[in-house]
Amino acid sequence: MTEHGTALLERPERRPKKPRRPSPARGGGPLIGLLRTARPRQWVKNLLVLAAPAAAGELDSFHTAAQLAVVFVLFTAAAAAVYLINDARDAEADRAHPVKCRRPVAAGQVPPHTAYAVGAALGVLATVAAAVLCNALTGALLTAYLSMQLAYCIWLKHVLVVDMAVVTTGFLLRAMVGGVALGIPLSRWFLITTGFGALFMVAAKRYSEAVQMEGKTGGKGATRALLNEYTTGYLRFVWQLAAGVAVLAYCLWALESGGTDEEALLPWRQLSMIAFILAVLRYAVFADRGTAGEPEDVVLRDRALAVIGVVWAAMYGLAVAGL
Incomplete structure (x- = not known):
């Protein structure tokens, strides 16, 4: 056998390369991760705060528009707080899921303690600001929304029928809060x-x-x-x-x-x-x-x-x- 043939026999076999799994995390630092965790695509749901004033024909003044803009921002902050706390709590389970593993907290882009801290801060700020900038009942509605959604994340999502009732109530509270903030009878x-x-x-x-x-x-x-x-x-x-x-x-x-x-x-x-x-x-x-x-x-x-x-x-x- 030729020297060249011997060299070929002695060459170790190359193991086939395993296909690389796509990286779960997208580009950006923790701030981008926090924004993604806040689910910007879901913010369109918060436009329901316009429902009651629109039904009552109360969208014809700058004061009303400004007040509703504030309510929209506050409800968005409250919803973001729930998403952050939920993702921090479910980080371990999400890592084993083929789709949810791409969430920033599960992917390691946002540390769980950061998500907890930012979520808690947003929740408190949203409820306090609602009571100060709108009225006490608006703050109470946001508090009720946060309480129900956090209870859903921890427990109620495991209770048949109640899980759908809680999600439905979240939409109903969105539709109510605009009218409550402006003092419109529902x-x-x-x-x-x-x-x-x-x-x-x-x-x-x-x-x-x-x-x-x-x-x-x-x-x-x-x-x-x-x-x-x-x-x-x-x-x-x-x-x-x-x-x-x-x-x-x-x-x-x-x-x-x-x-x-x-x-x-x-x-x-x-x-x-x-x-x-x-x-x-x-x-x-x-x-x-x-x-x-x-x-x-x-x-x-x-x-x-x-x-x-x-x-x-x-x-x-x-x-x-x-x-």
Whole structure:
């Protein structure tokens, strides 16, 4: 055998390189990590603070706009506090999850003690500032929101049905806080419509997640603690029931005045029922398909739903203006 052949035989075998896993953490330091942990994509939910003032036609002054901007910032800070504390608490479990391991706290971009400290500071500052800049009841609502959400992170997310009720209540408190901050009386039909509308979206989200998990290893690996405990049939029943109640409550709300302004061109408030029902039916298409797992994506990306929403807003706005 030639010297060259001997050298080839003596060369140690190269082990195949293992494919590198993508780094969970994105670029940036702790400040960027804290911002990512605050979930900027979820801030759109806090626009619900405009719901009560808009329904009452109280968005026509600079003072109102400034006050609502303050309320939006305070509620965003309170929600960010919950996200920070939740991610710090679940850091170990998130590291074993294929998606949640990319969260800044789980990835090591933000130390857990920093997330706890910043979350606690934001929570305290938000509630105190709400009481000082708005009124005591606004501060109480933010305190209730923080208490319920932290209880959810620690315990209530493991209690069947209660977990959906807590998330729904979070949306309802968002819709209430704008009216409370401005001293606007809240209609009972407004509260029922908002509450069951929120339950409709929450149950549709759970249903979509359950449908997507059905074909994956018998439902193992669910991203929520109770997702395997719910059946798709039960979740379908909940979102259908909630949608029906929300539509009925809205219709009663629209008809509550018993008529329309004599100077108005058309009965806009009553006509807005058509757009509202169409919006619910359109969203139900995605819920039925099991693709409503990210409500903000459905609302922002579906053009038909966006057009229906604009038409509804225009009709309701004309009703409030008495045109």
